[in-house]
């Protein structure tokens with residue numbers, strides 16, 4: 020079967036610098052992929068390419084069997100900056116992709132869909148609040164709701180929990196996992212957090228300078244992938260050792 024996402028010999032230069040050349044990768048539908056690698060190797064660049072926000076200088080890129088020539092309807096991208104505007108309430112921000120996409124034009128339908136998703140993500144109490152009135156976790160949930168509202172089949176997330184405290188981080192991680200599984204969406208997320216990679220990724224991509232991409236299935240780690248598992252940290256150590264060995 021053809022992969023959901025296929026990168027063939029992808030190369031890109033930014034500001035006169037070669038970020039990667041000859042990159043190959045395949046992503047299967049419904050699988051969660053963690054993308055890790057040292058700072059500056061090009062993780063965000065790769066997400067931007069797959070999202071259609073950047074155009075590769077060489078090679079081919081397909082999502083859902085179609086060449087990527089710009090943003091794709093079924094791909095939703097949660098960027099580090101979250102993209103919440105100070106002048107929009109949570110409900111306005113979450114409903115915005117539906118208004119922009121033009122597929123849903125009925126105001127009542129947009130309001131109903133938005134309210135349903137806000138309730139599902141525990142945000143019903145802050146629908147009328149502005150970003151400055153929210154906690155970090157609520158802002159992250161609101162941005163996540165905005166990512167999910169168009170029912171995407173492909174979720175891209177750039178460090179979805181990096182700015183959060185440990186407890187909030189755990190609740191957002193669980194939410195991302197629950198939503199990805201429930202929707203059967205393909206997820207590709209960047210993280211610097213080893214535990215998060217093991218916890219949320221079915222597969223871990225390790226990106227190296229120049230575009231070398233290695234992958235490992237977390238199911239193959241000795242210590243399992245559930246935080247409750249007492250041997251979970253053995254998996255984290257295994258991942259660290261793999262990273263250091265490459």
Ligand SMILES: Nc1ncnc2c1ncn2[C@@H]1O[C@H](COP(=O)(O)OP(=O)(O)OP(=O)(O)O)[C@@H](O)[C@H]1O
Nearest residue numbers: 033034036038056057058059060061062063064065
């Ligand atoms: N628009 C741009 N113009 C020129 N160079 C760029 C541009 N965007 C990124 N770069 C460079 O490309 C390289 C990869 O950047 P990128 O942000 O993709 O790395 P990263 O792995 O996501 O880093 P980090 O983990 O620190 O977020 C860096 O050297 C960066 O300076």
